[in-house]
Amino acid sequence: MTLKISIDAGSSxxxxxxxxxxxxxxxRSGRLPVGQKLPTVRGLAEELGLAAxxxxxxxxxxxxxxVIETRGRAGTFVAAAGDAAARQAATAATAYATEAHRxxxxxxxxxAAVTDALRAAYGDGDRDTP
Known part of the structure; x- marks a missing residue:
């Protein structure tokens, strides 16, 4: 499995x-499996034409x-992010609900406020991914 990245220089x-x-x-979709080693910062920057x-x-x-974890000199790897992302989302949702109630x-x-924020983050389309 390889990392497939496309940077749109004209994007906002x-x-x-x-x-x-x-x-x-x-x-998160599994196209990059847990444990997959990612390119080095310098290597990926060079490949994509970006600054390190x-x-x-x-x-x-x-x-x-x-989503990723760095293991010292061994490199950077895809972490088992699903659980971490779900925990962080639940924590954020709880904080929001508490504040909205307050x-x-x-x-x-x-x-309605959450719907507006999601629309702003994801765009007006029906996409399920950022």
Whole structure:
């Protein structure tokens, strides 16, 4: 299985975010299996024509999200991210629900705010992935 990344230089989305989103989606979908070794920061930067700092930033965010893990000199690998992502989403949802309740929002208003935020994040289409 190989990493397939396409960076759109004309996109309004920052290159590091495009890279982060594509690696995350491929890892969560299983196209990048758990344990798959990823290219080095410098290697991937060279391959994609990006600055090494851009790739390093994407890798840092992916590691913080639990999608990848760095094993010292052995390299960077796809982590078992499904559970980590689900835990983080549940924590964020609980925090949001608590704050919405504290603010006195109705359930309908709280759900409308989430729907608007998801529409903004995912776009107006019916896509299920970022």
């Amino acid at each position: 989305t920052a290159p590091y975010e495009q890279l982060r989103a594509q690696i995350s989606e491929q890892a 700092n851009t790739v390093a930033k994407a890798y840092r965010v992916l590691e913080a999200d639990g 603010l006195g929002l109705t359930r309908a208003d709280a759900l």
